Amino acid sequence: MPIRLYNSLTQEVGVLHPLHPGRVHMYTCGPTVHDRAHIGNFRAYLAEDLLRRHLEARGLKVEQVMNITDVDDKIIAKATARRQTLAEFTAPFIEAFFTDLKRLGIQPANHFPRATEYVGAMVALVEQLVATGHAYESEGSVYFRVESFPNYGRLSHLDAKGLSAGASGRIDSDEYEAKEAVRDFALWKRGTEGDLAAWPSPFGWGRPGWHLECSAMAMELLGASIDIHCGGVDNKFPHHENEIAQSESATGKPFVRLWFHVEHLLVEGGKMAKSQGNFMTLTTLMERGHSPLAVRYHLLGNTHYRQKLHFREEDLVGASESLDRLATFWRRCAAAQGGDLKTAGSGDPLAAAAQRARDGFEAAMDDDLNLPRAMGSLHDLVREGNRLLDEGRAGGDGCGAALLSLRIADSRLAVIERAAVSEDPQLTGEEQQALARREEARRKGNFSKADRIRDQLLELGIVVEDTKEGTRWHRL
RNA sequence: GGCGACUUAGCCAAGUGGUAAGGCAGCGGUCUGCAAAACCGCGAUCCCGGGUUCGAUUCCCGGAGUCGCCUCCA
Numbered sequence: 001m002p003i004r005l006y007n008s009l010t011q012e013v014g015v016l017h018p019l020h021p022g023r024v025h026m027y028t029c030g031p032t033v034h035d036r037a038h039i040g041n042f043r044a045y046l047a048e049d050l051l052r053r054h055l056e057a058r059g060l061k062v063e064q065v066m067n068i069t070d071v072d073d074k075i076i077a078k079a080t081a082r083r084q085t086l087a088e089f090t091a092p093f094i095e096a097f098f099t100d101l102k103r104l105g106i107q108p109a110n111h112f113p114r115a116t117e118y119v120g121a122m123v124a125l126v127e128q129l130v131a132t133g134h135a136y137e138s139e140g141s142v143y144f145r146v147e148s149f150p151n152y153g154r155l156s157h158l159d160a161k162g163l164s165a166g167a168s169g170r171i172d173s174d175e176y177e178a179k180e181a182v183r184d185f186a187l188w189k190r191g192t193e194g195d196l197a198a199w200p201s202p203f204g205w206g207r208p209g210w211h212l213e214c215s216a217m218a219m220e221l222l223g224a225s226i227d228i229h230c231g232g233v234d235n236k237f238p239h240h241e242n243e244i245a246q247s248e249s250a251t252g253k254p255f256v257r258l259w260f261h262v263e264h265l266l267v268e269g270g271k272m273a274k275s276q277g278n279f280m281t282l283t284t285l286m287e288r289g290h291s292p293l294a295v296r297y298h299l300l301g302n303t304h305y306r307q308k309l310h311f312r313e314e315d316l317v318g319a320s321e322s323l324d325r326l327a328t329f330w331r332r333c334a335a336a337q338g339g340d341l342k343t344a345g346s347g348d349p350l351a352a353a354a355q356r357a358r359d360g361f362e363a364a365m366d367d368d369l370n371l372p373r374a375m376g377s378l379h380d381l382v383r384e385g386n387r388l389l390d391e392g393r394a395g396g397d398g399c400g401a402a403l404l405s406l407r408i409a410d411s412r413l414a415v416i417e418r419a420a421v422s423e424d425p426q427l428t429g430e431e432q433q434a435l436a437r438r439e440e441a442r443r444k445g446n447f448s449k450a451d452r453i454r455d456q457l458l459e460l461g462i463v464v465e466d467t468k469e470g471t472r473w474h475r476l
Numbered sequence: 477g478g479c480g481a482c483u484u485a486g487c488c489a490a491g492u493g494g495u496a497a498g499g500c501a502g503c504g505g506u507c508u509g510c511a512a513a514a515c516c517g518c519g520a521u522c523c524c525g526g527g528u529u530c531g532a533u534u535c536c537c538g539g540a541g542u543c544g545c546c547u548c549c550a
Contacts, residue, residue: 232550
């Protein structure tokens, strides 16, 4: 089965054909580190992580770059206000970003280039664009001449007629007086020596425009043509449109084969954004008692990445319950797998269910990462597996097969095993004794004492459950 | 004003030209010393109006509503 993905450029789902068979070069627009990244930002990074994990699960070798924008107007303004250097100001946000990536189980990219480290490559790109007439200097700044790139607007499907300048209310009109045309955008912004963020260039001191960094770093690290470029939908225009214009004008080659855009996270009817002040960070959610696994599971598993997701904190509780169900089944299978369950052999109905779930999961994932549908398959397995185990109709082989299917799915979900298996799987001697005392009490029919011990263990984060096969426990 | 997306049970959500997966919540039951876990059972005029069709939630047209983008926001 081929992997099919939606391409914003063609506006349709098509088969992924990497430029180099077996390998995928992927560029991901990363954070601008002027503040903590919020869960809306992370929704995009999670979807991109899902994409990468799926490509890898299907045997492709992925080379991924995620940039860190560590110089831009907001950063400069805030650092200036705090009398800090750029690096001093951005360091804690960068650190926090990496902490959150790890908490959310997002695999690190192969490269995390920082804009400030690639100014040389950016200047070279600007020089080339000026030399070929695609860019012009004006009052110490350099602008891209949009008119020189006929394909402009192909990605965002906006044409010049439809664009009414300033409709979003986000532009500062002063900035545009030096330009030939309103659509033109800054490649290089004039500065002065000694500025907080200024580098020397053939055009004088200044700093790079935002769009430039992604073009320069993507081409530097991944080549002139890359397979997949990812980002939030809000980056389609103007950011990605401008990247295409710059890159293709410079190289004459197609910049990106497939554009992967992740829809927004909404909150109370609007987009979650730093500028709206309605954002929520992972740390805040964790302080309110939500596990990062539940956040990952919720942001990823219940809504397709191209659908807007309306975030409600309560929904995390539901996600956590749902994840628990998967984790409990994982534990049940793991315990029964090598156990003394009679082996049902090749005709084990659980093994058959496991295979069905696996096929369903893969087919859904191959179809534009339809994880909500894939989760349906997985939950079918859980229900069926539990029933078969309850009825004593599944054997160790079936459990092994079920566990394998879960494991394979979890190579993309990256939540079930972490939720199922505690990092500290051993009981301390004291805890073991408590468990033994409880067993003793139960055997003697002293249930109030047994219940008291169970409550005490729960206080310690240990859940005790009595089953037909005996008492079992797991950590919260 | 331009462009685009979306509207499916209390909530989230998948999906199909032949009357609709899954999860969460709820109710009833089974199991259990109790609990937990689990299982079984119960829920949808698929936003509205028209059209095409033997048949539309699914295609087309119109409408309503929600949301996004329209020059530095993931």
